[in-house]
Amino acid sequence: MLALAWPMILTNLAQVAMTATDVAIIGRLGPNALAAGALGSNLYFAALIFGLGLAYGTAPMMAAELGRKKHSVRDVRRTVRQGLWLSVLISIPLWILLWNGEAILLAMGQKPDLAAQAGIYLRCLQWAILPFYGYIVLRSFISALERPGWALAVMVLAVILNAVGNWALVFGHAGFPELGIAGSGIATSFASFFMFFGLAAVTVIEPKFRRYQLFGRFWRADWPRLWALLKLGAPISGILAFEVTIFNAAAFLMGLIDSIQLAAHAVALQIASITFMVPLGIGQAVTVRVGLAYGARDSEGVSRSGWTAYCIGVSFMALMALMMVVLPKPLISAFIDVSDPANAPVIAYAVTFLMFAAMFQVVDGAQAVAAGMLRGLQDTKIPMLYAAIGYWGIGLPLGALLAFHFGMEGIGIWLGLFIGLAVVALLLLYRWLQRDALRLIQKPVV
Known part of the structure; x- marks a missing residue:
């Protein structure tokens, strides 16, 4: 892997x-x-x-x-x-x-x-x-x-x-x-x-x-193959769109609060985005490994490939979460001068937001790898529905409610992001645990 x-x-x-x-x-x-x-x-x-x-x-x-x-x-x-x-x-x-x-x-x-x-x-x-x-x-x-x-x-x-x-x-x-x-x-x-x-x-x-x-x-x-590819790929586009747009919307909401919290949000999110590239790559790899085993109708190979990737991805993100908690200022210093007193308000918020970024590292990595595992089984429609529910049905509305109605401001938005990601990660994991039934009702599109 x-x-x-x-x-x-x-x-x-x-x-x-x-x-x-x-x-x-x-x-x-x-x-x-x-x-x-x-x-x-x-x-x-x-x-x-x-x-x-x-x-x-x-x-x-x-x-x-x-x-x-x-x-x-x-x-x-x-x-x-x-x-x-x-x-x-x-x-x-x-x-x-x-x-x-x-x-x-x-x-x-x-x-x-x-x-x-x-x-x-x-x-x-x-x-x-x-x-x-x-x-x-x-x-x-x-x-x-x-x-x-x-x-x-x-x-x-x-x-x-x-x-x-x-x-x-x-x-x-x-x-x-x-x-x-x-x-x-x-x-x-x-x-x-x-x-x-x-x-x-x-x-x-x-x-x-x-x-x-x-x-x-x-x-x-090759119209049948083109149509099969469209049916398989369109839900993947949907998943990506739901995930990317919730972070765009979060930045817009942060801008409604004030420019200091928006700048701190951008720094914390940039750090989280870099660490996310690892489980994203693992998710791309497990799609291939699970897909190979799926095509061969190798049940043990599907399970072994999926869980191997899942453990690697979640373990890595847990390590990154620990780094964000222990070393927030050195990480932030890569994007802003922490020695400049004028940046003190931004740094203070960035440290706080990085704590919430640490919270969702594990669930963000888990959902990225789990989505790749399910793609290997050519299971994309239900995961797209899960993404819509978790990101736009729960995460964003909850973040906006906490930020503006309950006065939690930027912390509320980050808490909403964490809960949305956690819901998607749990739903995708549940879907993976049903994979034996999925393999019986779905044949590989080849």
Whole structure:
């Protein structure tokens, strides 16, 4: 499990590094550019998340086929091709949406000057969507074959390329024109194309991948497989959307309280987001391991793979929770100057919020891994319902009630997040414990 998971974990961390690079470089243009970049990025990721689950859906489908028939070629190739088809189909409406990003932000009540800059940024960044989806599909393919190291290598090169591209295009270095915030969007889009074509080249050159001939007769439709992939992947997109949007909503609610608590919330959440990349990678790995065993109808293998990942993920997050409790200020110092007296109010709130972040580390890791375990069983519809109940039915309303009605402010919001995550984690664990019954009524889609 660890051999498969660690490249996926590092790949997730590299993706975070790419986003951090954009923020750091745009921030040097000034506070207005940074605010516009944040608006554009939030809208971009809100759109991106709705198609991401469709790309993720290819992993359990391919794993189940390889578990059923170890040297399967045709059905694996069919899944990859239709995953790429689906990436194109979902990207088109998202391009149209983001092309009108300025109008959308104005309709949301954002300041005209910030909306205008964000709109320029989005029109350059939006082209990253399709190659990024394609990269996820190809990463799922090589992960199903248990060779995820290639995706990590390509991602690391893309992070470097993105950083250099931002430096050159934002500020006009190395003979390139100075494009400001638009340059960052262009650099990130170019890096995303590099990710896709780099991994595509690997699948063509590497002997273990080459025999699948993934891009041969790419134009041939396979409507039953496309529909099966849509049914499997759409609920995954729903789960991701419910989880991501609750944190966006929490930030909005925090902003209604005051800017100090919003800044402290951002610091604590950034720390929690970094640690989350580990159980996220483990969840991606267990989808493959459970899927392989599921396709082979290996009940013991399904159980062993699932519980191994669950124990690793929960144990790691328990360790991270302990670090947040014992070493809050050293962690916070990575994002804010703790020696500056002017930052004292933010630091005080950040320490408090980090205690609540420590509380939900274990349940957040548990739900991330459990969701991956169930994806391996191709069980995605009920987990999506659980996510809707836990995040938006319980967590967010409870957080808002505690924050504003009971006067708990930011602490109330974090407590709501914790309870919402805990509910989802418990429901997903209960669903996993029913896996024997699930395997009797569900056959792998291959």
